[in-house]
Amino acid sequence: MEDLQKRIGYTFKNTDLLTEALTHSSYANEHKAKHIKYNERLEFLGDAVLSIVVSDYIFKHCPELPEGELTKLRASLVCEKTLFEFAKQIELGKYLVLSKGERNNGGAERPSILSDAFEALIAAIYIDGGIEPASKHILNFVIPAIKNSKKKKLNDYKTALQEIIQKNPGEQLEYVLVGESGPDHNKHFVVEVHLNSNVIGKGGGRSKKEAEQQAAREALELMGY
Amino acid sequence: MEDLQKRIGYTFKNTDLLTEALTHSSYANEHKAKHIKYNERLEFLGDAVLSIVVSDYIFKHCPELPEGELTKLRASLVCEKTLFEFAKQIELGKYLVLSKGERNNGGAERPSILSDAFEALIAAIYIDGGIEPASKHILNFVIPAIKNSKKKKLNDYKTALQEIIQKNPGEQLEYVLVGESGPDHNKHFVVEVHLNSNVIGKGGGRSKKEAEQQAAREALELMGY
Helix, strand or coil, X not given: CHHHHHHHCXXXXXXXXXXXXXXXXXXXXXXXXXXXCCCHHHHHHHHHHHHHHHHHHXXXXXXXXXXHHHHHHHHHHHXXXXXXXXXXXXXXXXXXXXXXXXXXXXXXXXXXXXXXXXXXXXXXXXXXHCHHHHHHHHHHHHHHHHHHHHHHHHHHHHHHHHHHHHXXXXXXXXXXXXXXXXXXXXXXXXXXXXXXXXXXXXXXXXXXHHHHHHHHHHHHHXXXX | CHHHHHHHCCCCCCHHHHHHHHECHHHHHHCHHHCCCCCHHHHHHHXXXXXXXXXXXXXXXXXXXXXXXXXXXXXXHHCHHHHXXXXXXXXXXXHCECCHHHHHXXXXXXXXXXXXXXXXXXXXXXXXXXXXXXXXXHHHXXXXXXXXXXXXXXXXXXXXXXHHHHCCCCCCEEEEEEEEECCHHHCEEEEEEEECCEEEEEEEECCXXXXXXXXXXXXXXXXXX
């Protein structure tokens, strides 16, 4: 458990809370007479702590997003799949307290069990130290996830264009740098995207990559996507 | 707007936030050129603030409830129907900024519009003053709602028994006080519930009502419910 506390960068005053967060109901059921606390109530609370921290962050840091986009982004950050990824980053499965049966059945790798435990861990930090450390803990995972999802979105225009063109064998895409201006700290690049040597899009940006993306985007638009 | 601030017991440092919370998208659409802010983004954030405040409160104040019951209770406290009731308590509809069309169509009384504005108002307080005043504001509504729902549940045994008995015409229920003891500040009552003069349940409590409920509960149990 000390190891886990180092991984998450938080030291519990009351380690019983950490134990509760890591204990799955299957273990409590296996040892019924002992009335062991398990993590379901903490998971209930952790879910709400996660939601306010993520909501607060994206509300303030994405002022350009309308409500619908904020809701989609929040949903993608608090869903089981994402929490499962977060849990794996700290190898949470290693620390889970499961029944023998559940462990033998691969419970320590199951997305639902790991994402629930990740939420319970959030609540344990929240009860032990308040909203500040809970928020810090959550944002350690959420901020990189938001950056990654932005990167993926940026890559999407080129990927999308490539996928469409590939459907017609023999067609070939090429990105051609046609302009470069400005001083080193404030460069501007212009790129054309060619399809079999015909220009189908042109775009500018602060890097070649960005300019290529914009060119691909224009091509997609011209093609009616 | 001063009137509303008095009603909710919170004075805004930045009243623009209050205006935004009260402005429906229909009004912004009606005056598109002015780029007026409306309450949808605040509603997004308010939803999460409401959830953490309610979750935190019931987690700490209902230690006997398992996760499933906590989830049900939270859902009942943050649903549109409940928020609509809260909004009516402060006559929020009077302060809403709607388009002419929406106002003429009864928008100021519509549950969805009022509950959304109530959530936006929560977010406005949260941004303006932090989690403390937002929490205080929310609990002003939520604590009485929890007490009411407990009261309703308490009434349920008598109502449930009555409904079962009514199915057989001619059967008659009667509650009979059979014991009363203790000093005034710590009375204990015992009540029997009779069905056609047969005792079918007996219960005790600090008030006649409570004793009747317990008697009805015992009757229901004996009848296999």
